[in-house]
Amino acid sequence: MAKYDASSIKILEGLEAVRKRPGMYIGSTDKRGLHHLIWEIVDNSIDEIINGYGNYIKIVLHKDGSITIADNGRGVPIGMHESGKSTPEVIYTILHAGGKFEEGNYKVSGGLHGVGASVVNALSKKMDVLIYRDGVISNIRFCDGGRVESPLKTVGKTNKTGTVVTFMPDYELFKNASFSFTTICERMQESAFLIPNVTIEVFDEEDKREAKYHYEDGLTNFVEYMNEGKNTLHKVLNFTGSKNNIEVNVALQWTDTYNENIISFVNNVKTIDGGSHEVGFKTGITKAFNDYVKNNNLLKGKDSTFDGTDVREGLSVIISLRIPENLLQFEGQTKGKLGTPEARSITESITYEKIKFFLEENKEIALNIVDKATKSKIAREAARKAREQVRNGQNSKSNKERVLSEKLAKATSKDYMKNELFLVEGDSAGGSAKKYRDREHQAIMPLRGKVLNTEKASLSDIQNNAELRQIEYAIGAGLGETFDYRDSNYGKVIIMTDADVDGSHIQILLITFFYRYMRPLIEEGMLYIATPPLYSIEINSKGEKEYIATDEELEERKKTLKGDPKIQRFKGLGEMNADELYETTMDPRNRRLIRVNVTDAALAEKRIHVLMGDEVAPRKEWINENVDFSLEDNFKK
Ligand code: 28F
Numbered sequence: 043m044a045k046y047d048a049s050s051i052k053i054l055e056g057l058e059a060v061r062k063r064p065g066m067y068i069g070s071t072d073k074r075g076l077h078h079l080i081w082e083i084v085d086n087s088i089d090e091i092i093n094g095y096g097n098y099i100k101i102v103l104h105k106d107g108s109i110t111i112a113d114n115g116r117g118v119p120i121g122m123h124e125s126g127k128s129t130p131e132v133i134y135t136i137l138h139a140g141g142k143f144e145e146g147n148y149k150v151s152g153g154l155h156g157v158g159a160s161v162v163n164a165l166s167k168k169m170d171v172l173i174y175r176d177g178v179i180s181n182i183r184f185c186d187g188g189r190v191e192s193p194l195k196t197v198g199k200t201n202k203t204g205t206v207v208t209f210m211p212d213y214e215l216f217k218n219a220s221f222s223f224t225t226i227c228e229r230m231q232e233s234a235f236l237i238p239n240v241t242i243e244v245f246d247e248e249d250k251r252e253a254k255y256h257y258e259d260g261l262t263n264f265v266e267y268m269n270e271g272k273n274t275l276h277k278v279l280n281f282t283g284s285k286n287n288i289e290v291n292v293a294l295q296w297t298d299t300y301n302e303n304i305i306s307f308v309n310n311v312k313t314i315d316g317g318s319h320e321v322g323f324k325t326g327i328t329k330a331f332n333d334y335v336k337n338n339n340l341l342k343g344k345d346s347t348f349d350g351t352d353v354r355e356g357l358s359v360i361i362s363l364r365i366p367e368n369l370l371q372f373e374g375q376t377k378g379k380l381g382t383p384e385a386r387s388i389t390e391s392i393t394y395e396k397i398k399f400f401l402e403e404n405k406e407i408a409l410n411i412v413d414k415a416t417k418s419k420i421a422r423e424a425a426r427k428a429r430e431q432v433r434n435g436q437n438s439k440s441n442k443e444r445v446l447s448e449k450l451a452k453a454t455s456k457d458y459m460k461n462e463l464f465l466v467e468g469d470s471a472g473g474s475a476k477k478y479r480d481r482e483h484q485a486i487m488p489l490r491g492k493v494l495n496t497e498k499a500s501l502s503d504i505q506n507n508a509e510l511r512q513i514e515y516a517i518g519a520g521l522g523e524t525f526d527y528r529d530s531n532y533g534k535v536i537i538m539t540d541a542d543v544d545g546s547h548i549q550i551l552l553i554t555f556f557y558r559y560m561r562p563l564i565e566e567g568m569l570y571i572a573t574p575p576l577y578s579i580e581i582n583s584k585g586e587k588e589y590i591a592t593d594e595e596l597e598e599r600k601k602t603l604k605g606d607p608k609i610q611r612f613k614g615l616g617e618m619n620a621d622e623l624y625e626t627t628m629d630p631r632n633r634r635l636i637r638v639n640v641t642d643a644a645l646a647e648k649r650i651h652v653l654m655g656d657e658v659a660p661r662k663e664w665i666n667e668n669v670d671f672s673l674e675d676n677f678k679k
């Protein structure tokens with residue numbers, strides 16, 4: 043049949059287009075893109091469950107690199123489609139098919155999501171779908187990027203329902219990428235928090251790891267998890283409300299720390315850049331507090347209102363909205379920002395009403411939070427006055443100069459964006475770096491001992507900390523809300539530590555500091571980590587050396603080495619000669635810098651918390667498992 047052939051050709055062309063430009067459909071073909079394949083399939087299970095069908099999802103990572111995802115929903119419909127193909131064949135081969143759920147249903151479709159299972163099929167060597175439905179088990183199989191290998195057929199009887207998808211990604215397209223059990227678990231745990239009573243299990247057949255997530259109290263459990271190990275001021279407050287088919291669920295809790303943590307979701311997809319719902323939440327909570335202090339005459343003085351930041355000091359919040367498909371709008375480059383205007387007003391009024399009620403009903407807690415917010419307001423105003431004094435020259439500028447002159451070896455160029463600030467672990471490596479550097483463009487600041495943990499610090503703690511104040515002064519672009527990267531004295535800030543556990547701890551502490559107090563520096567791609575070599579090999583009798591970055595590279599290189607050359611392992615920066623340090627780690631012609639890139643702020647936040655929180659055991663475990671991996675995974679090269 044000519045018509046059938048023509049449509050088949052069209053379908054294959056569609057799948058081929060995905061293979062030609064995978065990035066257009068799944069963002070990239072690195073580790074992230076590979077995981078996107080899983081999210082794409084799992085999101086279909088999640089859609090089915092949030093629409094009320096099923097309560098279980100299972101993910102299995104197989105030894106051969108393939109992966110199985112299963113749910114106990116209704117099962118993909120197995121009838122014939124009007125095109126003459128089976129419905130599953132349509133869903134798994136036609137781009138964007140399956141995206142249309144009945145009107146009024148909620149669909150996972152933030153950003154890049156919702157491109158459909160056919161995209162996963164197009165990027166897979168093999169795909170095998172089992173459907174449990176209507177008393178039978180049906181099977182359809184595809185190969186080579188979506189070609190039907192075996193059309194839908196009945197393979198058995200069953201009294202269960204559900205869908206099981208197994209696929210083998212085409213690793214020719216995802217070069218060097220592999221699935222990460224940790225990444226998958228983190229995301230599945232998040233989904234389990236968002237869908238109370240669902241059970242999600244993850245198995246790794248390679249090393250027999252497994253994880254199981256099930257939470258009965260949803261967002262309440264999520265906030266408890268966020269605040270694990272912190273001192274909290276009250277039980278988690280969880281409230282819901284809805285209007286115009288938009289459902290709002292918020293859980294929150296104040297801690298005695300100084301940081302605010304807000305994570306928001308729309309239809310179970312994280313809105314990493316916030317948007318109208320977060321704005322509505324912030325307006326609502328600020329208004330509720332300002333009304334409360336006004337009615338109870340708790341804030342005296344002429345400017346007797348709180349800023350939003352005062353109220354949110356130490357607050358952890360999860361905001362989760364369900365919005366029908368026809369009202370969904372996403373903005374921004376990564377489509378991680380909710381646009382839907384109704385979401386703002388609805389979230390604002392629900393938040394306002396519930397917080398108002400909470401404050402009125404819980405006087406003691408209310409006064410505690412008001413007290414904390416008042417302290418924040420006072421500190422904020424004091425800091426502003428101090429800044430104004432500095433600007434007006436009332437405060438000794440010489441003091442700033444004096445603080446710096448002791449430590450900082452400045453660059454001579456006034457072409458600031460071309461200048462680089464090296465933050466160097468230890469005085470001895472700092473000394474070496476000062477000796478051999480490009481004086482025109484490279485400035486050196488040695489760091490002595492520990493860096494302050496800013497997870498638990500307030501703005502004034504930071505301003506009283508010598509090390510961090512020196513960094514603030516050297517960069518010269520402000521701190522916190524007043525930070526402006528355009529005022530930076532350096533185009534690159536480069537963290538240079540030993541390649542050991544202490545070194546990575548210092549890196550993480552500094553990244554935490556920059557993340558919290560100079561975040562635009564990270565967002566603008568101005569923060570880097572230097573990678574000193576681990577080994578040198580003396581390649582000839584003249585003493586000429588070759589430098590090797592990693593253990594793997596050393597093993598590779600050893601295979602081609604002749605004789606028995608001298609191999610030195612550098613235990614720290616200090617073991618290198620000054621010229622060696624410059625040549626290998628600082629010289630722009632040879633060095634390798636890792637750009638710190640916050641690809642997933644909330645995750646970084648959680649990890650930083652685990653690393654920096656009070657509890658030692660989880661930190662140790664986490665560092666042992668993940669330190670190297672985290673740099674590679676979260677901070678793109
Ligand atoms: C492991 C991955 O993909 N689960 C899914 C369903 C259920 C339905 C469905 C899916 C129907 C017409 C599109 C069943 N019964 N897990 C999954 N479970 N898709 S995907 O329907 C797809 C639509 O075109 C389903 C009644 N309605 C929907």
